[in-house]
Amino acid sequence: MRTNRRASPTLRTEVQLATSADGVPDRSRLKAWAAAAWPSEESATVVIRVVDEAEGAELNATFRHKKGATNVLSFPFEAPPGLDEGHLGDLVICAPVVAREAVEQGKRPEAHWAHMVVHGLLHLQGFDHIEEADARRMEAREKEILKGLGYNDPYE
Template sequence: MNKHSATELELDLQVACDNQHLPSAAHFREWVLTALPAGRQDAELTIRLVDEAESAELNAQYRGKNGPTNVLSFPADLPAELNLPLLGDLLICKQVVEREAIQQTKALLDHWAHIVIHGTLHLLGYDHINDDDAEVMEGLEIKLLQQLHISNPYTPQCEDSTQNHE
């Protein structure tokens, strides 16, 4: 039995960029489900695919950083007593993901998978602000990507893979 067979995922995929060469909705769904903990019953999130202008604007507004970034995560800030499955929103910049895949000599779909899993983990509360947290998060990413038959994204040629993200 698949670890996600009982997980109800409501995924709102918004395409606000050039839609050529994007992964399928099924890919995004698989990647989010892979990042969710086993036994999770329900999850809701939005993934918005954007161009560099929108990414740069929101990166400046919410993180105080110039330029576009690969992924921004906006966790839902709901009171626990509501017990709602809303995880939050991911904003992913198509051009940055494509450029990073080329720079890091990664297969484009593999890099998309990594960025979606990385962002979903942020929505679940993981972070990489300090070295210990980064080690935990990266280890989990490597494990989850291996389940998808994707190699370690933090190999030497890829060590800058998530340098400019949230």
């Protein structure tokens, strides 16, 4: 008997570890969190690069014109006309910043890492938090995804 089942969409994730910082989740965890934030009907690829503070600060200065490293940077990929590569974009996560924020905010480091991956993936899908209404929509989606992964509301 043949079933007419469509293959489930996949998010192919390349993880680049460019830091020797302690507490970085293993590749499988990073990939699982990214996949949880990918609801699309299409397959895609994403790169998650985990960096140290120097690289994070350099990228933040170059692309956002802000001093110092930030927790996560999202770089959406826009294919040139006629090229449909299926690459969603790149995430850069600064390990020391994420570790420091987890302590400062009283969060489990693993939960904060999961939040940063989900947050970054949503940015790559066009979510934003500049306007209040957009922020509410993005935060609601983050909470829903993180709850499904077994984590508490990251904004409490």
